[in-house]
Amino acid sequence: MPTDVVTMDKIVALCKRRGFVFPSSEIYGGLASTYDYGHYGVLLKRNVKDAWWRAMLQERDDIVALDAAILMSPKVWEASGHLASFTDPLVDCRRCGQRFRADHLGELECPEKPSKHPGEGPNCDLTEARDFNLMFETTIGPVKESGAEIYLRPETAQGIFVDFPQVMQTARKKPPFGIAQIGKSFRNEITPGNFVFRTREFEQMEMEFFVPPPDAPRWFEHWLDARMSWYVDLGIRPDHLRLRPHEEDELSHYSSATSDVEYLFPIGWSELEGIANRGDFDLRAHARHSGKKLEYFDSATNERYVPHVIEPAAGADRATLAFMVDAYDEEDVEGETRTVLRLHPQLAPVKVAVLPLVRKDGLPELAREAYEALKPVVQAEYDEGGSIGRRYRRQDEIGTPWGVTVDHQTTEDRTVTLRDRDSLEQTRVAIDELPDEILRRLREPWRSPKLDA
Numbered sequence: 001m002p003t004d005v006v007t008m009d010k011i012v013a014l015c016k017r018r019g020f021v022f023p024s025s026e027i028y029g030g031l032a033s034t035y036d037y038g039h040y041g042v043l044l045k046r047n048v049k050d051a052w053w054r055a056m057l058q059e060r061d062d063i064v065a066l067d068a069a070i071l072m073s074p075k076v077w078e079a080s081g082h083l084a085s086f087t088d089p090l091v092d093c094r095r096c097g098q099r100f101r102a103d104h105l106g107e108l109e110c111p112e113k114p115s116k117h118p119g120e121g122p123n124c125d126l127t128e129a130r131d132f133n134l135m136f137e138t139t140i141g142p143v144k145e146s147g148a149e150i151y152l153r154p155e156t157a158q159g160i161f162v163d164f165p166q167v168m169q170t171a172r173k174k175p176p177f178g179i180a181q182i183g184k185s186f187r188n189e190i191t192p193g194n195f196v197f198r199t200r201e202f203e204q205m206e207m208e209f210f211v212p213p214p215d216a217p218r219w220f221e222h223w224l225d226a227r228m229s230w231y232v233d234l235g236i237r238p239d240h241l242r243l244r245p246h247e248e249d250e251l252s253h254y255s256s257a258t259s260d261v262e263y264l265f266p267i268g269w270s271e272l273e274g275i276a277n278r279g280d281f282d283l284r285a286h287a288r289h290s291g292k293k294l295e296y297f298d299s300a301t302n303e304r305y306v307p308h309v310i311e312p313a314a315g316a317d318r319a320t321l322a323f324m325v326d327a328y329d330e331e332d333v334e335g336e337t338r339t340v341l342r343l344h345p346q347l348a349p350v351k352v353a354v355l356p357l358v359r360k361d362g363l364p365e366l367a368r369e370a371y372e373a374l375k376p377v378v379q380a381e382y383d384e385g386g387s388i389g390r391r392y393r394r395q396d397e398i399g400t401p402w403g404v405t406v407d408h409q410t411t412e413d414r415t416v417t418l419r420d421r422d423s424l425e426q427t428r429v430a431i432d433e434l435p436d437e438i439l440r441r442l443r444e445p446w447r448s449p450k451l452d453a
C-alpha cells in the first residue's frame with residue numbers, strides 16, 4: 001500500500017488502541033498537545049534512541065556522551081541569544097481570540113471557517129505580528145522574586161557548549177571530536193499539533209562535533225551523509241526522505257549552512273532533523289559572557305583556536321513517528337485486512353511472541369519454557385489469550401517480527417514454528433535453538449517489504 005493512504009488519523013488510532021501513545025491527563029480532559037508514551041511506545045522510542053546512541057558512540061571512537069541538567073544558569077540563554085531572539089512571530093485574531101504563528105498562516109485553519117486560512121475568513125481580524133519568546137519561564141527557590149527566573153531548556157545543545165572544556169579534558173579528546181546528548185527540551189510553541197510531530201515538551205537527540213575551522217565544510221558533508229544513511233539503514237524508504245538546504249533568509253543567526261532531513265509525512269514533507277554548520281558562534285558567545293577560555297590548545301603545533309561546530313539535531317519523537325508512519329501497512333489476508341507495522345526488527349518494541357496453539361495438552365508449559373529461554377536475550381512476549389489468528393494480528397499491529405507457535409508436534413520433537421511477520425513464512429526450529437536463531441535474524445540486514453510492493 002503506498003504511504004499516501006496512511007493517514008495521521010490511522011497512526012493516532014493505532015497508537016491509542018495499542019497503548020503506544022495517548023493524550024496526557026486524559027481523565028481531566030487532557031492538556032492540549034501533550035502525550036504520554038505507554039508500554040510499546042516506550043519500547044519503540046527507546047529502540048530509536050538506542051540506535052542513535054549506537055551510531056554515535058558504539059560504532060565510532062570520536063564521540064562521547066553527556067547528560068546535562070535541564071535547568072541551567074539563565075546567563076546561558078543570554079549568551080546563546082535565546083533570550084533575545086528565540087522567538088516566533090505571533091498574531092492574535094480579535095474576533096475568535098485564537099493565536100497563530102504568522103509564518104504558518106498558509107498551513108493553518110481558521111477555527112470559524114476551517115476551509116479558510118486565518119485572516120482569510122469573512123470576519124477574521126488579525127493583529128500585527130509580534131515576537132513571542134518560546135522559552136518556558138519558571139522561578140527557582142521558594143520566593144517569587146526578581147532574579148529568580150530560570151528557563152526550561154529549549155534545546156539540549158547549550159549544555160554541550162558550556163561543558164565543552166570539562167568534557168574535552170576528562171575525555172582526553174581533541175578536535176575533531178563530538179559530544180552527544182539525548183534529553184527533554186521545552187518550547188512554548190504557538191501552534192503545536194499533528195500528534196507528536198510538534199509538542200511543547202519533546203525529546204531531542206543532539207550531537208555537537210568540534211572541528212578545526214578549515215575542516216568544517218568537509219565535516220558538514222560527512223554528517224549530511226551519515227544522518228541520511230542512519231534513517232535509511234533503519235528501514236525508512238529512501239524516496240520518502242530528502243535533504244533540503246536552507247535558503248539564505250531561513251538560516252538561524254548562528255549558522256552559515258543548514259540542511260534539514262525531511263520525511264514525507266501524511267502532512268507533507270516536514271523536518272525530521274536539522275544539520276547545521278554553527279561555526280564558532282556558540283563557543284565564542286559563551287567565552288565572552290563567562291570570561292572563560294573555550295578553545296583548544298594543540299601542544300604539538302603550539303596553536304590555539306576556537307573549534308567550529310557541526311550539529312546534527314534530531315527529535316526522538318518525530319523520528320519515532322516517522323518510523324511508525326513508514327512502517328504502517330494494511331494487507332488483505334484470506335479476505336481479512338491485516339494491519340502490520342513493518343518496522344525494522346531492531347526498532348520493533350517486541351522481537352518475538354510465544355503463542356501456544358491451545359491452552360491444554362501441555363502446550364502452555366512448553367511455550368512458557370520457550371519464553372523463559374528467550375526473555376533474557378530479547379524483549380519477548382507470551383500470549384495465550386484468544387484464537388491463534390487474533391493473537392497474530394495483535395502482534396502484527398505492534399510490529400513483532402517473529403512469532404513462535406507451540407503445537408502438538410512440539411510435544412513429540414521439541415520443535416516450534418517460527419513465523420516471519422513480513423513474508424508469513426513458517427519454519428520449524430528446535431526450542432533449544434530459538435534464542436540463537438532470533439539473535440542471528442536480528443543481525444541480518446533488513447529491507448522494507450514496502451520497497452518491493
Ligand code: ATP
Binds near residue numbers: 200313
Ligand atoms: P521546526 O522548524 O519544526 O519548529 P526547528 O528547526 O525549530 O523545528 P530545531 O531547533 O532544529 O527545530 O530542533 C531539532 C529537532 O528537534 C527538530 O528537527 C525536531 O525533530 C525536534 N523538534 C523541534 N521542535 C519540536 C517540537 N516542538 N516537537 C517535537 N519535536 C521538535
